[in-house]
Amino acid sequence: MLNRHPEYQYLDLLQQVLDHGDKRVDRTGVGTLSIFGALTRFDVGAGAPILTTKRVFWKTAVKEMLWFLTGDTNIQPLLKENVRIWSDWPLARYRKETGDPVSQEVFEARIVADDAFAQKWGDLGPVYGKQWRRWRGPDGREHDQIAGIIHALKTNPSSRRILFHGWNVAEIDEMALPPCHMVYQFHVSKDRLSCLLLQRSVDLFLGCPFNWAGAVALQAMIAQQCDLDLGEFIWVGGDVHLYLNQLDQARLQLTRAPRPMPRLVLKRKPSSIDGYRIEDFEVEDYDPHPHIAAEVAV
Template identity: 85%
Template sequence: MLNRHPEYQYLDLMNQVLERGDRRIDRTGVGTLSIFGAMIRFDLSAGAPLLTTKRVYWKTAVKEMLWFLTGDTNIQALLKENVRIWSDWPLTRYRKETGESVSQDVFEARIVEDDDFARRWGDLGPVYGKQWRRWQGPDGREHDQIAGVIDALRKNPSSRRILFHAWNVAEIDQMALPPCHMVYQFHVSNGRLSCMLLQRSVDLLLGCPFNWIGAAALQSMIAQQCDLEPGDFVWVGGDVHLYLNHLDQARLQLTREPRPLPRLRLKRRPPSIDAYRIEDFEVEGYDPHPHIAAEVAV
């Protein structure tokens, strides 16, 4: 039991949702099977939390994390990096407000090519990056939570207050999607930086694998900037669910045996948290089962 592959934590959770999940009508109208409350732990020194029972496009997740760190909230920059995972929300708004049944490809191409169009239709509101890097206080002053975390880790690593979050109550109604991965808390022990991520809403098949490897990339960057080694990644899920149109895909994934976890490596040390690029990341030894396709519920 002690040598059980860490990925079985994910597979066990998926099986639990399938067997015991409460059938619910959700915001998207698709419907879910849902349980409440879960915890999973990975030791990053033993491998990255990158699923092997299906291929996860880890570069897309890391590019998204790097985009969050810029503080940007417009999908134009993401689309220029060929990251399309945020297009559904502004596209849905565009179709609803204009009545045009434009295709996603046409909409995205116009966002990339037309700056004025991107400013009007590509912005997601004050989502993650805005809250992480430019949280606005009641006095109008902006707070860079990421810089605050790094400063605290360098100066007072035993503090129990080293965290950041994106649940800005005053601005939630302006966001295309309220934050799902909400709170990141950090802990230092024996030169190792551990991170606990609280995620209020968990699309277990599609969103969760991206959130895990994105968070591991963030944890690795912050550890490097603070002269620490990556420690444990602890994930806590609130409403953990499978969409009803993902059940066959989940059952397929459960038939697969996990393979050795890969390693996430940083190839250089940039001068600051703002200077990382996708080329700085390398995943070694990733040999997953084939990708499993599924539709995003919007």
């Protein structure tokens, strides 16, 4: 259908996993229904893929992306921005290693207030931002992949090598969670910047909507820095799954009809990719259905 709402790509994936997903025992012990291989495409210039069939807290996703761009790997700056999506992993490590059954609220408060405690227990290892901004080569030299792609887009936009990724094999075992959204590749056509994101593992209900919002925010920032318009956002999923404790929530979401897609707007242009703040982002005409809660599987 030519005029089908773009969000049906996501809803169709939910239905496909529910109908045809392979029931699997996974790392978390919760269990999943899983399919392998998926593709979606969105014209970001016409509307951002921020879901309308449930409210997506897009500011949290953008704050996470801004944190990645700093190269930081400690959750303290995130918690100071009221972003708690990475707390589960260091909290689980703290409980296991100390035997202290501290609540998440108390643990997070201590991370925020106590720099020494945060340094010891709040670090996630060399996760996304470290690899994006400070990938360490065998000679010890660090490589800023983000600066590299911006330079390439400005000087050689027809290159087929404009990409960055986070799967540093030598450091995977040191990470709290190996990168799920692994490879970002960029393509310029007629002064429009398109982004292809390869995601090896996809929590379709909770993670995917955040990943899309964060990736499109990154695409918008890079496009603005390179004086380009927004093109397509193309997403490729590997293991696309619903956790078994999310199935009822997914069925509820499938009963809802998509509403008009919102627009992601940047309110100013900083001097560099490092200058963006959450106040620079605005999502216009966002009128979603109510939020649907579900638990993160750790």
